[in-house]
Each structure stands twice: as C-alpha cells, then as structure tokens.
Amino acid sequence: MNREDERRAQIEQQLRRYLPKGTARYIAGLITEEGVQFTVARPRVSKLGDFRPGNRQRPTAISVNGDLNPYAFLITSVHEFAHHFCYKQFGGRVRPHGKEWKRIYTDMLRPFSEQGVFPDKIAEAVRKHLESPSASSCSCPVLNKALALYDDRSTVFLDSLTVGTHFYFRNQSYAVAEKKRTRYLCKRLNDGRQYLISGRAPVEVIAPTAGQ
Ligand SMILES: [Zn+2]
Numbered sequence: 001m002n003r004e005d006e007r008r009a010q011i012e013q014q015l016r017r018y019l020p021k022g023t024a025r026y027i028a029g030l031i032t033e034e035g036v037q038f039t040v041a042r043p044r045v046s047k048l049g050d051f052r053p054g055n056r057q058r059p060t061a062i063s064v065n066g067d068l069n070p071y072a073f074l075i076t077s078v079h080e081f082a083h084h085f086c087y088k089q090f091g092g093r094v095r096p097h098g099k100e101w102k103r104i105y106t107d108m109l110r111p112f113s114e115q116g117v118f119p120d121k122i123a124e125a126v127r128k129h130l131e132s133p134s135a136s137s138c139s140c141p142v143l144n145k146a147l148a149l150y151d152d153r154s155t156v157f158l159d160s161l162t163v164g165t166h167f168y169f170r171n172q173s174y175a176v177a178e179k180k181r182t183r184y185l186c187k188r189l190n191d192g193r194q195y196l197i198s199g200r201a202p203v204e205v206i207a208p209t210a211g212q
Contacts, residue, residue, distance in 0.1 A: 008032045015040075016190045017172065019077075020070045020117050024190075027077050034084060039063040048143075049076040051083035060084055069206055070173055070189065071122050072146040078108045079143070106130050119166070122146050158184055159199030166206040169197060173206060 001009070012028035018040060019027060031038045041049075041063040048068060054060035062080040064073055082105035086094065094100045106129070112118065113126040125146075158176070161167060165176050166189065174186040174195070183196045 004032055011038075018064075018066065018068075018070065018073045019190065020074055021190055021192060022115075023074055023112065023117060027074075027081075030081050034081075035059055036081075036084060037061045040066040043067040048072070049080045051080045051087075053084075053087050060087075069146065069168075071118055072143060074112065074117070075109070075143045075146055078112075079105060082108055118146075156203060156205060157199065158186075158197055158201045158203050161203070161205065167203040168206060169201055169203045 008025075008028045008031075011031055012024045015024040015027055018024075027038075030036070037059045039061070043065050047065075049062065049064040052061045062077070062084065064076045064080065068076060082101055083096065085104050085108075086096075086101040089104075090100055109126060110130055113123055113130065116123070118126060158167070158169070161176050161184075163176050163178065167174055167176070169186075173189040174197070175189060176184055177187045177194060178185040179199075180196065183198055186195050186197050187193070188195060
C-alpha cells in the first residue's frame with residue numbers, strides 16, 4: 001500500500017460508523033483525491049454541513065454534522081462535495097445552488113440510488129428528485145426525507161420492533177434480524193456484523209419497517 005492508499009483506508013475506517021454500508025470508501029476516496037480537509041462536526045442547529053473553498057494558505061474544508069443518520073450524512077457529504085466540484089469548475093461565477101451545482105449533485109447521487117444504498121422511502125425521494133433536478137428551490141427533498149425519518153425516531157424497546165426494522169442503539173445503527181428467546185439477533189448496518197441485544201434495550205427507530 002502506498003501512503004495515499006493507507007490514508008484512504010484509515011479515513012474509510014473512521015467514517016464507517018457515520019455512513020451507510022459500503023459508502024465510506026467512496027467518501028474517503030474523495031477526501032484523499034481532492035485533498036479536502038473533512039471534519040465530522042459537533043451538531044449545529046444552523047446547518048447540517050458546510051463547504052469553504054481553499055486558497056494558497058489553506059485547503060478546501062468540508063464539515064458534516066456527526067449526529068445525522070447514515071443516509072442524511074451521506075446526502076449531506078455529497079451535497080458539500082458537489083459545492084467543491086462546482087467551485088473547482090466555475091469558481092464563484094455561478095449561484096451556490098444553481099443549475100451547475102444541481103447537475104453535479106444529482107450525477108453524484110444517482111449511483112447510490114441505483115446501487116440500493118437507500119431504504120425504500122428515501123430511494124423514492126431520490127428517484128423523484130433526479131427526474132426533476134431543474135427545480136429552483138435550494139432545499140433538497142431527498143435530504144428532507146432522510147431527515148424526516150431521523151426526526152421521527154423515538155425511544156422504544158427492542159422487543160416491540162419487527163424483523164427488518166432499522167434502529168439506533170448506543171450510537172450505532174442496526175437492523176433486527178431474528179428473535180431469539182429473550183434477545184434479538186441484530187445486524188449492524190455499517191459492517192453487517194451480527195450482535196445479540198436484549199429485548200429490553202431502549203432503542204431509537206430510524207425508519208419504518210422495510211416494505212411499508
Ligand atoms: Zn449547499
């Protein structure tokens with residue numbers, strides 16, 4: 001492994017817990033190839049992420065709030081990297097969320113949608129968004145959908161969930177795989193590993209039961 005591969009692997013490892021399974025490698029690749037300073041930020045109420053172009057003195061900087069659900073984290077990362085690529089191509093000559101940015105953003109988002117990274121309800125929002133990327137609003141319906149699922153989360157006990165439900169437990173996201181006697185076999189979403197968790201564990205639901 002050369003030094004850049006090593007750095008990428010290290011960043012991928014660090015980002016895995018924030019992102020949907022199989023997507024940390026892509027974001028880590030963007031960070032190393034583009035030489036961007038990427039920060040997982042403490043939650044900010046005013047914004048989910050931000051982008052600051054680099055200059056001779058400092059590198060381009062992107063930050064994304066660390067408390068976002070994995071889908072919102074991915075979408076926000078792509079949103080900010082789209083600003084970077086747009087700035088690289090057009091400088092300050094175009095509007096921040098204008099048609100140039102929107103084209104880059106939707107081109108970056110499309111592969112994730114096609115690879116089945118998103119749960120049904122977000123995937124549907126992505127598909128609709130990609131069909132009409134020319135909408136002039138700055139607010140992103142895809143992100144709103146991902147956030148709505150996040151905002152809907154409420155604390156319940158694991159034993160009230162059905163198989164397939166996604167939930168948070170101790171800052172990690174899981175899917176319920178199988179009920180054992182008093183515990184549940186659960187699959188961690190970022191790496192697919194399986195864990196037995198007590199049915200009485202307080203958890204936060206991420207998304208409605210799959211298939212709804
Ligand atoms: Zn933006």
